[in-house]
Amino acid sequence: MSSTATEYYRNIFDRRTSGQLRTLSHVKRFMERLHGDNAFLAALLEDVENSRTIAERYGIDVDPVDILPLWHKSYDKYRKEPERAAWPVVAMWLEYLQELVAHRDMLREEGKMAKVPPRFQTWRERQILRCDTELGATAQSITHPIIAFELSDGCTGECWFCGLSAGPFHGYYQYTDDHAKLWRGVVGVASELFGSAARTGFCYFGTEPMDNPQYDCFLQDYYQITGALPQTTTAAPLKDQPLTRRVLELFRRHRCVPNRFSVLNRQQLDQIHAAFSPEELLGVELVQQSKEAGIPKALAGRARKQKLRGEDSNDVVAGSDNNHTTIACVSGFLVNMPRGEIKLVTPVAASDRWPLGYRIVEKRLFKTLDEFRESLERLIDDHMHESLLPNQMIRFRRDLQYEAGNPHFHLRSRYVHYTVADNVAPISLGDIIASGDLTASQVIARAVTDGSNALRVASWLDDMFMKGVIEEDLDDRFAYQTSEDTK
Structure with missing residues (x-):
């Protein structure tokens, strides 16, 4: 019954020796201490030559010198252009992290399985x-x-x-x-x-x-x-x-x-x-x-x-x-x-x-x-x-700013810029949607009045809907609630 994501995750551990897993666990603890305890980093930087002794005080069995690129600012360039052969423990750690990210991405795909x-x-x-x-x-x-x-x-x-x-x-x-x-x-x-x-x-x-x-x-x-x-x-x-x-x-x-x-x-x-x-x-x-x-x-x-x-x-x-x-x-x-x-x-x-x-x-x-x-x-x-439902009000998402154009219009937000062809009707469908006061069937009827093909307009609207740029959040019944005030 196991999935591709599960098998991949298990293999992260199964393909490594017990010694490699132990090393990874101690590098992980080192990084946890590094990010959660400012005094730990200060002690390392103050006495790099005795950094192993410092690490051992925290139960960490890895030589900080062997993983310098992970913590010492002098090795910032390494993080961008790793010379893996020179730092085998660092290479092993980075590979492990990459595999965890790949597994995370697989979990998103898991929701697409056949029986949904x-x-x-x-x-x-x-x-x-x-x-x-x-x-x-x-x-x-x-x-x-x-x-x-x-x-x-x-x-x-x-x-x-x-x-x-x-x-x-x-x-x-x-x-x-x-x-x-x-x-x-x-x-x-x-x-x-x-x-x-x-x-x-x-x-x-x-x-x-x-x-x-x-x-x-x-x-x-x-x-x-x-x-x-x-x-x-x-x-x-x-x-x-x-x-x-x-x-x-x-x-x-x-x-x-x-x-x-x-x-x-x-x-x-x-x-x-x-x-x-x-x-x-x-x-x-x-x-x-x-x-x-x-x-x-x-x-x-x-x-x-x-x-x-x-x-x-x-x-x-x-x-x-x-x-x-x-x-x-x-x-x-x-x-x-x-x-x-x-x-x-x-x-x-x-x-x-x-x-x-x-x-x-x-x-x-x-x-x-x-x-x-x-x-x-x-x-x-x-x-x-x-x-789209025929009686659904059609408007662009709240976070998208509409900019008219011919034969394209633009939708912009902080993170995205859409350029959308607006040529399926003699009138601008972008302008009509931006007004936000018509239903899907009314938009189609308006376009047909101006000589457009109804099926072509409906298909264009559905494509916009499937891209996620049409606002679906039209119901105010549950808005403004928090867990603390809905007891």
């Missing part, structure tokens, strides 16, 4: 095209999984930068006999309807996985049904260490996808490094979220709210320069098991309209497996269209 309903597939591809031109560099890291599950209601983390403004914790979904039966049924329905694309799913979103002490039981069921072990991202890996170790053991056994620990401060980095060996964390990305690390936070959720209120006293949010505007990744269904709630969602740039960086297309409630299946099918039928 064509209407869902078309809708998802349209969202991908839109995100690629609306979100800038952020879009490269979005894999657009088709489904995510939440096994708690709210979150205990209360991270100041939370891009999803996770609400307060109200309990977790217990792994009782009845809950386990419904859970397995829900995952089974997703697998039945979406086939191997269901392997892209994961079991958190605006929640903390480790808030559910039986989290690993849900993961194991997911693997047994879909053949994929969902990724785990946690900001509380030390909250319940036996649970964290059970999750890591599932990773060791199945190796489907890397996990992630969000590191909130240097003290937590110290504690994580003390609790887990480099080898244990080779399959875990430590996402350095501390202010010391200086990695810009997404301008969404709480971080965005702080920025707008002028409460951000550092450059961690300001440094994003509005380029990183969402941490949402799902183009599909967000399922909250405790609430019995399904939302159809897709990433967008965080704004006053969608402050959490994702659009809620529609939401439904379910209590039974039949209601869950019916909700999925209705959401697909109601919102995932392969062509």
